[in-house]
Amino acid sequence: MIKVTLKGGVVKEYEAGISVLEIAKDLGAGLYKAACAAKIGDKVVDLRTPVTEDCELAILTFDDEQGKKAFWHTASHVLAQAVKRLFPSAKFAIGPAIDGGFYYDFDVEKPFTAEDLLKIEAEMKKIVKEGIPLERFELEPADALELMKDEPFKLELIQEHAGKGEKISFFKQGDFTDLCAGPHLPDTSRIKAFKLTSSTGAYWRGDSKKAMLCRVYGTAFPKASELEAHLTAIEEAKKRDHNKIGRELEYFTTSDMIGQGLPIMLPKGARVIQQLQRFVEDEEERRGYLLTKTPLMAKSDLYKVSGHWDHYKDGMFVLGDEEKDDEVFALRPMTCPFQYQVFLNRMRSYRDLPMRLGETSTLFRNESSGEMHGLIRVRQFTISEGHLIVRPEQLEEEFRGCVELANFMLETVGLKEDASYRFSKWDPNNKDKYEGTTEQWETAQAQMRKILDHLGMEYTEEEGEAAFYGPKLDIQLKNVHGKEDTAITVQIDMMLAKKFGMEYVDTDGSKTTPYIIHRTSLGCYERTLALLIEKYAGALPMWMMPTQVEVLPIGERQHEAAKEIVAKLKAAGIRTELDDRNEKIGYKIREAQMEKTPYMIVLGDKEIENNVVAVRNRKEGDMGTMSLDAFIALAKEEIETKAIK
Numbered sequence: 001m002i003k004v005t006l007k008g009g010v011v012k013e014y015e016a017g018i019s020v021l022e023i024a025k026d027l028g029a030g031l032y033k034a035a036c037a038a039k040i041g042d043k044v045v046d047l048r049t050p051v052t053e054d055c056e057l058a059i060l061t062f063d064d065e066q067g068k069k070a071f072w073h074t075a076s077h078v079l080a081q082a083v084k085r086l087f088p089s090a091k092f093a094i095g096p097a098i099d100g101g102f103y104y105d106f107d108v109e110k111p112f113t114a115e116d117l118l119k120i121e122a123e124m125k126k127i128v129k130e131g132i133p134l135e136r137f138e139l140e141p142a143d144a145l146e147l148m149k150d151e152p153f154k155l156e157l158i159q160e161h162a163g164k165g166e167k168i169s170f171f172k173q174g175d176f177t178d179l180c181a182g183p184h185l186p187d188t189s190r191i192k193a194f195k196l197t198s199s200t201g202a203y204w205r206g207d208s209k210k211a212m213l214c215r216v217y218g219t220a221f222p223k224a225s226e227l228e229a230h231l232t233a234i235e236e237a238k239k240r241d242h243n244k245i246g247r248e249l250e251y252f253t254t255s256d257m258i259g260q261g262l263p264i265m266l267p268k269g270a271r272v273i274q275q276l277q278r279f280v281e282d283e284e285e286r287r288g289y290l291l292t293k294t295p296l297m298a299k300s301d302l303y304k305v306s307g308h309w310d311h312y313k314d315g316m317f318v319l320g321d322e323e324k325d326d327e328v329f330a331l332r333p334m335t336c337p338f339q340y341q342v343f344l345n346r347m348r349s350y351r352d353l354p355m356r357l358g359e360t361s362t363l364f365r366n367e368s369s370g371e372m373h374g375l376i377r378v379r380q381f382t383i384s385e386g387h388l389i390v391r392p393e394q395l396e397e398e399f400r401g402c403v404e405l406a407n408f409m410l411e412t413v414g415l416k417e418d419a420s421y422r423f424s425k426w427d428p429n430n431k432d433k434y435e436g437t438t439e440q441w442e443t444a445q446a447q448m449r450k451i452l453d454h455l456g457m458e459y460t461e462e463e464g465e466a467a468f469y470g471p472k473l474d475i476q477l478k479n480v481h482g483k484e485d486t487a488i489t490v491q492i493d494m495m496l497a498k499k500f501g502m503e504y505v506d507t508d509g510s511k512t513t514p515y516i517i518h519r520t521s522l523g524c525y526e527r528t529l530a531l532l533i534e535k536y537a538g539a540l541p542m543w544m545m546p547t548q549v550e551v552l553p554i555g556e557r558q559h560e561a562a563k564e565i566v567a568k569l570k571a572a573g574i575r576t577e578l579d580d581r582n583e584k585i586g587y588k589i590r591e592a593q594m595e596k597t598p599y600m601i602v603l604g605d606k607e608i609e610n611n612v613v614a615v616r617n618r619k620e621g622d623m624g625t626m627s628l629d630a631f632i633a634l635a636k637e638e639i640e641t642k643a644i645k
Helices: 020-027 029-034 065-086 114-130 141-147 152-162 224-240 242-248 267-286 300-306 336-343 392-413 438-454 525-535 556-571 585-594 605-610 628-640
Strands: 002-005 011-014 037-040 043-045 055-060 101-107 135-139 168-173 176-179 193-203 212-221 297-299 329-331 355-364 380-390 420-425 460-463 472-478 484-493 515-524 549-553 576-578 599-603 613-617 621-626
Touching: 011 020, 020 029, 020 037, 020 055, 037 065, 055 065, 065 101, 065 114, 065 168, 065 176, 065 193, 065 212, 101 152, 114 193, 135 141, 141 152, 141 168, 152 168, 152 176, 193 224, 212 224, 224 242, 242 525, 267 355, 267 380, 267 392, 267 515, 267 525, 297 300, 300 329, 300 336, 336 355, 336 380, 336 515, 380 392, 380 525, 392 438, 392 472, 392 484, 392 515, 420 438, 438 472, 438 484, 484 525, 515 525, 549 556, 549 585, 556 576, 556 599, 556 605, 556 628, 585 599, 599 605, 599 628, 613 628, 621 628
Parallel strands: 002 055, 420 460, 549 576, 549 599
Antiparallel strands: 002 011, 037 043, 037 055, 101 212, 135 168, 168 176, 193 212, 297 329, 355 380, 380 515, 420 472, 472 484, 484 515, 599 613, 613 621
16 A cells, blocks of 8 residues: 555555546545646656555646646647548647647648638537547657658657657547657546637747748637636737737837848837836946946857857857858847956956946847747847856845846836746756756756745746756746746856956955856846736836827917927926827827827816816826926826836
8 A cells, every 4th residue: 555645734545556547536526527637746747647656646637737738738639639630641740738728730731721720620529529538658769650650740759759768658549649748638528618719830840941830729628618718818918919009009110121020119119118228227327237338249259258159059140151251250149248358358356346237238139930029029139138247155145136126127117916937947968058067057056046045036947948058047927928938037157257267366366266147137128118018008107108298289279388388398307299280189188098198288278277287197087177387296206206007
């Protein structure tokens, strides 16, 4: 008999070898029906997994994040089986669970149309109704290759795993078999409600040099009501999409002649980014940062020393041909090796440290076309980048300061409540991706974990997400569609200073190599603007709005008085516009509301006669009349305190 410790510390005994699903059934019919996967200790496992020794066991349902992933992963297999039945010549790539649902990539003669998706959905309903069991089995690599001989994408994946000396796992459901590690639901009948949401193109493995596949997105839920609520939320999200609102409000545009991933900031968008940059630079100066301005490009020599040439060259814009040209340059994808030259300008003492260097940096990264979206992911962007060169004993305090600065920034712009924290580690099974030794990585990661724990932070851990030179804390934010991106990062680097010969004279006169913290304070300004547009549906906090007040004279008689008011507001530092068009006042108010202008001053004969202004707020509506001085005081307080209303 084995002892299984369940939720709440309850201990039950079972025969060794009992499956997780059988334990769930023993615990109750409700839990059995809701079970999606399980966790033995810290490891997520399939429901079919035998329990052979004493352990802690948690049954995961759709309410758990990993339970959702198993549910959506099974739904992707139902999608694939339906496609196999309807389009027998289709070739199959991958079908993972993602945030909010799943997708599957297919190689087909023609991309799926909306009508095709309806047919596939109908076939999926049949598969669900059939309640087909999912059965896991394993094969030796040679047998796996034989089984998948007609599936080129699966063969590629099997060949990658074949050298590890492990068996290859599969899941079979009726007439469909897929290469898969799981976990999965017991059978297809549990996918009660689903919807295929879109079909788009996607390169195999995100590589534009490889096959273009047809990617079908979908989502699924245990109940129809949950699906309906989710689809409604998606429609609402579309209304907030910065790609829609940002263009409608004329914050940015794009041009095919300029190229994908190269947005053009229109005057309104440029003004918002200017306000954010000034805020960041002023706050960094207050916290002891030194401002730098470094070149946008460098010779390949610089990147070869830093390691970017070996580890990141495919993501860079290279100028020149290494085989023909004496000098080859590249646009910078980061600022770190440039800012190191500031430190290296002369010999440094321990008294110079910590050296906090900050720069509003324009960077260039050769993103694949399938990854780019509006302002979220672009090829040229501006970032609040910085590097802190510190003595080892200063590392924790300075790291804490970077996190506090990042949290302050997010709090001020109103994004803090949407943030999550990820400890991004290296992948010890793929050492070629990284600089340094196993010992160096273990030291750096242990140091970061210690600091994060001292900070009392709640964070997740993710292997394979570290920078090539060190572990990092990633502050993650989701866009309106639920896709998570890194907004801000703080990284520990114990390697690059030595490669660049960076030393300082320590207290005992010896030359010592410093540590480096790579960090951003508000991250990429374009991405931040996108997230702010979506967060506030375009109605940004007043302090960052391109136009803070619009003055709306009722008729031509009020134009001169309106111009005087505009001049006084501008003199008070309030960004103000005058709408003196020959339009009805109701139309002007609606236009200002559509522009998300925080305040409107309506000016008629009565207001001029009484020496007051009639004030409207974009949210509260009519605020009545007040003196211009009173309004200026009200507006300045909201701007200066950076209030979020």
